[in-house]
Amino acid sequence: MIIFNEVTKDFKTDFWEKPFRALDKLSFELKQGNIVGFLGANGAGKTTGIKTLLKFIKPTSGSIDYHQVLGKNDREVFKNIGYLPERPYFYPDLTGRELLTYVGQINSIQKSVIKSESLKWSEFLKIDFALDRKLRFYSKGMLQRIGFVSALIKNPKLLILDEPLAGLDPMGRKEFKDAMNILVKEGKTIFFSSHILNDVEEVSKDVVILKTGKLIYSGNVLELIKNKSSNKFDLLVEPYNSELLSDFESIEQGGFKKISIEEDQLQEMLNRLASNNIKIENIRRQTPSLEDIIYRIGI
Amino acid sequence: MKISKILIVSKFTFLEIYKSKIMINIFLSGAVLAILCYIVSEFSFGNPSKVALDVGLGLLSLTTKAIAIFFGANLLKKEIESRTIYLILSNPISRPEFFVGKTLGLFMILLLNTVILGVFTTIFYYYWDGVWSDLIFWSGVHIFLESILILVIVLFFSLITNLNLAIIFSISTYISGYAIRGVQEIGLVKSSPILSKSLSYISYIIPNFSLFNLKNEVLYQQALPPTYIMKSLVYSLVYSSFVVCGAIIILNQKDLD
Ligand SMILES: Nc1ncnc2c1ncn2[C@@H]1O[C@H](COP(=O)(O)OP(=O)(O)O)[C@@H](O)[C@H]1O
Numbered sequence: 126m127i128i129f130n131e132v133t134k135d136f137k138t139d140f141w142e143k144p145f146r147a148l149d150k151l152s153f154e155l156k157q158g159n160i161v162g163f164l165g166a167n168g169a170g171k172t173t174g175i176k177t178l179l180k181f182i183k184p185t186s187g188s189i190d191y192h193q194v195l196g197k198n199d200r201e202v203f204k205n206i207g208y209l210p211e212r213p214y215f216y217p218d219l220t221g222r223e224l225l226t227y228v229g230q231i232n233s234i235q236k237s238v239i240k241s242e243s244l245k246w247s248e249f250l251k252i253d254f255a256l257d258r259k260l261r262f263y264s265k266g267m268l269q270r271i272g273f274v275s276a277l278i279k280n281p282k283l284l285i286l287d288e289p290l291a292g293l294d295p296m297g298r299k300e301f302k303d304a305m306n307i308l309v310k311e312g313k314t315i316f317f318s319s320h321i322l323n324d325v326e327e328v329s330k331d332v333v334i335l336k337t338g339k340l341i342y343s344g345n346v347l348e349l350i351k352n353k354s355s356n357k358f359d360l361l362v363e364p365y366n367s368e369l370l371s372d373f374e375s376i377e378q379g380g381f382k383k384i385s386i387e388e389d390q391l392q393e394m395l396n397r398l399a400s401n402n403i404k405i406e407n408i409r410r411q412t413p414s415l416e417d418i419i420y421r422i423g424i
Numbered sequence: 425m426k427i428s429k430i431l432i433v434s435k436f437t438f439l440e441i442y443k444s445k446i447m448i449n450i451f452l453s454g455a456v457l458a459i460l461c462y463i464v465s466e467f468s469f470g471n472p473s474k475v476a477l478d479v480g481l482g483l484l485s486l487t488t489k490a491i492a493i494f495f496g497a498n499l500l501k502k503e504i505e506s507r508t509i510y511l512i513l514s515n516p517i518s519r520p521e522f523f524v525g526k527t528l529g530l531f532m533i534l535l536l537n538t539v540i541l542g543v544f545t546t547i548f549y550y551y552w553d554g555v556w557s558d559l560i561f562w563s564g565v566h567i568f569l570e571s572i573l574i575l576v577i578v579l580f581f582s583l584i585t586n587l588n589l590a591i592i593f594s595i596s597t598y599i600s601g602y603a604i605r606g607v608q609e610i611g612l613v614k615s616s617p618i619l620s621k622s623l624s625y626i627s628y629i630i631p632n633f634s635l636f637n638l639k640n641e642v643l644y645q646q647a648l649p650p651t652y653i654m655k656s657l658v659y660s661l662v663y664s665s666f667v668v669c670g671a672i673i674i675l676n677q678k679d680l681d
């Protein structure tokens with residue numbers, strides 16, 4: 126749906142200092158129909174990438190292509206993109222309902238549709254009770270919810286959510302994740318940033334990983350885990366006289382001994398265990414979580 | 425540019441400012457006017473109808489300028505700094521449409537302020553036996569035009585500098601716009617071709633605010649030629665169009681971060 130072509134963004138900080146490079150030749154493609162996690166530590170450049178995508182800021186070099194599906198021009202493209210900002214600050218003196226009406230009207234949505242969509246999504250995201258309150262009285266989590274509703278009422282093809290789960294209570298996080306899963310089943314594409322690995326691993330199929338403005342990985346989460354998974358095996362065996370296998374390190378684990386070995390040593394180890402009559406409790410290929418991998422590639 | 429989009433933005437801008445209780449201030453100004461007139465009439469310091477007119481137009485001029493400067497300086501600044509602008513610009517609307525919509529919203533607030541205080545002034549003026557003159561109406565119109573000119577200048581400055589400087593620059597522009605006509609009339613300046621030449625160039629850039637001050641004409645009941653009204657109307661329209669275009673160009677280039 127969207128292709129980043131070597132997007133670089135420099136920020137001028139002080140007049141005499143050299144500019145700060147927030148995005149460094151960032152290239153990746155956002156495919157249709159998936160939940161794509163945009164992962165990176167604080168300050169990695171996620172928000173900058175999203176702002177460039179939404180044309181709030183211009184790239185220093187490089188370009189972003191918007192697929193035909195989203196529309197031929199800016200107007201059509203923005204009709205098809207729903208956006209939830211990182212820190213949703215809204216007009217403090219408008220009520221939630223007025224905000225939704227404002228956004229709905231800019232999108233030329235019929236009054237009755239604005240009404241029904243607002244109701245539907247604000248009930249789903251449990252913010253319907255506060256629709257007639259001024260936004261200045263909303264908590265951060267409530268703003269996040271009304272912001273999500275405002276991104277949804279225009280029924281966009283692509284949703285761009287900047288740290289949508291930050292600042293939500295556990296129930297809210299679950300409701301947001303549920304909403305994301307429902308939306309992607311409806312055929313929408315979701316691009317959401319997060320610095321929390323577990324969130325990305327839990328909901329998204331694809332992931333784009335950034336480190337200090339540079340792309341580290343872009344693609345399927347499972348594939349990343351598979352590719353980066355080691356050739357090591359963990360064997361859990363019953364306690365034995367440590368002299369028998371003194372050339373292998375082992376650790377105690379729940380009354381058993383755990384031995385980690387390379388794949389090519391597995392056969393030899395099995396033979397030795399058999400010849401020494403050591404019973405095997407469990408053999409398992411080490412499967413790291415996304416978290417392990419990220420720590421390994423050092424983000 | 426699509427008018428419908430502009431009108432939506434202006435509607436909600438108006439609503440937002442309206443709900444921020446600014447209208448209370450407008451009615452307070454009306455109350456101050458009434459009290460002043462009452463005091464004057466009770467203690468007969470002077471002619472109360474004249475005071476109603478003087479104070480009423482003075483308050484109108486002061487409040488429209490204050491609204492134009494302070495709300496104008498914040499109008500886009502706040503949107504950008506608190507990032508509410510993202511919420512709107514991530515929708516099918518262009519930056520120029522957004523800009524014109526915001527401006528129009530505050531324009532409506534200024535218009536409302538002018539109408540309300542104008543009506544108050546006229547009522548009090550009549551109540552204390554004032555005699556109607558078209559000049560009173562035109563004087564209100566000129567105060568309004570002047571506030572629009574100030575508004576677009578503040579908006580322009582608010583896009584290129586910070587809040588405080590935008591306010592300072594705008595007030596400086598206003599004062600120099602007034603002063604420059606006076607300076608041009610000074611004998612010393614008139615006698616120096618270089619000085620008068622350069623001043624006349626500058627006076628093309630800095631708006632001629634003295635054009636909008638009809639206070640003397642009103643107080644001394646002088647007649648106002650129709651061409652004068654035409655001139656100030658066209659002048660403010662052309663001048664503010666240029667400033668708005670400049671502001672739109674800047675906003676279009678601007679990184680919103
Ligand atoms: N307007 C700006 N001027 C200077 N530096 C900026 C600006 N915006 C962002 N940065 C810097 O760019 C880097 C990336 O920021 P950001 O995209 O917000 O990170 P993330 O969203 O991944 O936490 C940070 O180091 C941040 O300080």
Ligand SMILES: [Mg+2]
Nearest residue numbers: 171172211288
């Ligand atoms: Mg961020």
